[in-house]
Amino acid sequence: MQVLISILISLIAVEHLFFFWMESIAWESFGRKVFGGSKEFFKTTKSLAANQGLYNGFVATGLIWSFFLENELSISVRLFFLGFIVVAGIFGAYTVSKKIFWFQAFPAFIAFILILSFS
Template identity: 35%
Template sequence: MLLLAQIVTGLVLLIHVYIVLLETVLFRTRGRRVFGLSAEKAEIVQPAMSNQGCYNGFLVAALAVGFLHPDPATARAFTVFGLSCVAVAGLWGAATVSRRILFVQTVPAAVALLLLGLA
């Protein structure tokens, strides 16, 4: 069960690496298309999206520490923290931006948390 939890957590981490890239370095090209924004609208919201990408980078960092920290208790704490933050952020995003966020962020994070709890 632990291996499955680690695999799902790894997927959450990779999804968020992609989100960070979409919201920062790829925002004016691929990010704009993914978020369905016109060039004009993208130019207006770009600074806020870049800031949001920075915050998503912190979620990536927490999950990465969870994978890399040598102390199992510390690693687990970072993993639980990171997954919990992803799940809550996904709920907020689903409520305020798009229901799709619930399935892209919250569901995978919740599944990983559940598997981690069962491990």
């Protein structure tokens, strides 16, 4: 089960690195393709998206960091960052799109439950 948890944590970290890249670096190009909207909207919201992307980068970094820590500390760090993801995903689903729950909150919630159950 620990291998499955590690794979899931890795996938969630990669997903948030992707969010970081899209929101902080490729907002006006790739971000626009993903979300749709006017060129002007993406130009004017670029700094907001970059800020949001930075938080996703921090979350990914925290999850990656957890692989280099001792077992008990690793578990605490993973739960800490996964908790952020779950809350942000639920908030995003409520305020923006229900899809955010399935892409962001749900995988983190599953990982959170698996860690609590098998660690």
